[in-house]
Amino acid sequence: MLTEKQNFTELREMAGLSVKEAAQVLGVHLRTVYRYENGETIPNALGIRRMTELANVHARKSRKTKFQFIDLFAGIGGLRRPFEEIGGECVFTAEWDSNCRKTYAANFSTDHLMAGDIREYSERPQDIPEHDVLLAGFPCQPFSLAGVSKKNALGRPHGFLCETQGTLFFDLARILEYHRPKAFLLENVKNLERHDGGRTFATIMNVLENELRYNVRYRVINSRSWVPQKRERIFIVGFRDDTRFEFDTMEIPDPDKGPRLGSILQEPEEVDDKYILTPKLWAYLKEYKKKHQSKGNGFGFSLFGPDDVTRTLSARYYKDGSEVLISRGSKRPRRLTPRECARLMGFDRPGYPEFEIPVSDTQAYKQFGNAVVMPVVQAIAQHMQSYLAEALLRDGVQIDLPIFSEEVAGHG
Helix, strand or coil: CCCCCHHHHHHHHHHCCCHHHHHHHHHHCCCHHHHHHCCCCCCCCCCCHHHHHHHHHEEEHHCCCEEEEEEEEECCCCCCHHHHHEEEEEEEEEECCCCHHHHHHHHCCCCCCCCCHHHHCCCCCCHHHCCCCCCCCCCHHHHHHCCCHHHHHCCCCCEEEEEHHCCCHHHHHHHHHCCCCCEEEEEEEEHHHHHHHHHHHHHHHHHHHHHHHCCEEEEEEEEEHHHCCCCEEEEEEEECCCCCCCCCCCCCCHEEEEEEEECCCCCHCCCCHECCHHHHHHHHHHHHHHHHHHCCCCCCCEEEECCCCCCCCCHHHHHHCCCEEEECCCCCEEEEEEEHHHHHHCCCCCCCCCCCCCCCCHHHHHHHCCCHHHHHHHHHHHHHHHHHHHHHHHHHCCCCCCCHHHHHHHCC
């Protein structure tokens, strides 16, 4: 029974009910609930028991052990695993490429909604589950700013609904606008800053900071501290509310002490002869490089040994493998195998299950060439972890966050 020291309003709020909803639950008139609120009278024992039960249920739902995130432009899951490792649960995935979805499904649970074209969901963002964090490795597209000055003259609004219309960033922004997650992580190529004379990046930052009102930080990070590959990508982190998060305080392991190519190469007897360049292709690549060297430029194949760090693996690697060829001494060089690509991108690492590759070599090369380097994202996720926990706690949600060793946080 409620006493004078107990407050019906507190019990109702603990149950997560509005005044109108409380009236419906208790089966009384709205005016009666207002009398409960004012302390003029109290519900009967049955009503109090029902409200107490609802308050307990609501409290259990609020005590989340994991935060929820969505994985957009997911590729083969390079952003997903790091955020699962810091206590997250993926509740929605979007990836348009059917072969990527096949690889994704072979390596991750897909017991949630798996979308193809994200544009269909940006038109009805309410169909995307509620989430705390949005992850997206979105494609870089030029934004047409034509007509903005005309709209200014006519006094018409021209926010991101205009400036980025027709781009995939527009769809991402609409989802952010609707759901207002506590944080996001976006990934793109380093050149995003300079794309279209800097206008693309300026538009993106204007949308995220000024129109969507997120506190945004970004940093270009080279993967060579974690894997034997020089791969620079820009990462953009945003928090909805005030935050102490700074990207500059994230420690980057000494790249000179990072792993070398030999650490990811398979034993020679494990490599099928089909990965060795044919005499015809090898002759063509040598002639191509010689021709461009005579013109004073550096176009052509690149040869690497076990003590080297490679160039950036690209999605075109399936064509001839010329950007990263593995030296075999005086013999014709070979391409990396798909398994070695998985290791070069950090998807295969000691202490983790072997990454499943259920697609053809051609598709695997495309997928790894388009992917993020997973250990880089792991380091970013771990750097975001405490700030994310603070953001969740402001909403009364306390989650269980794992503690990482220096080995996990540092070199792979």
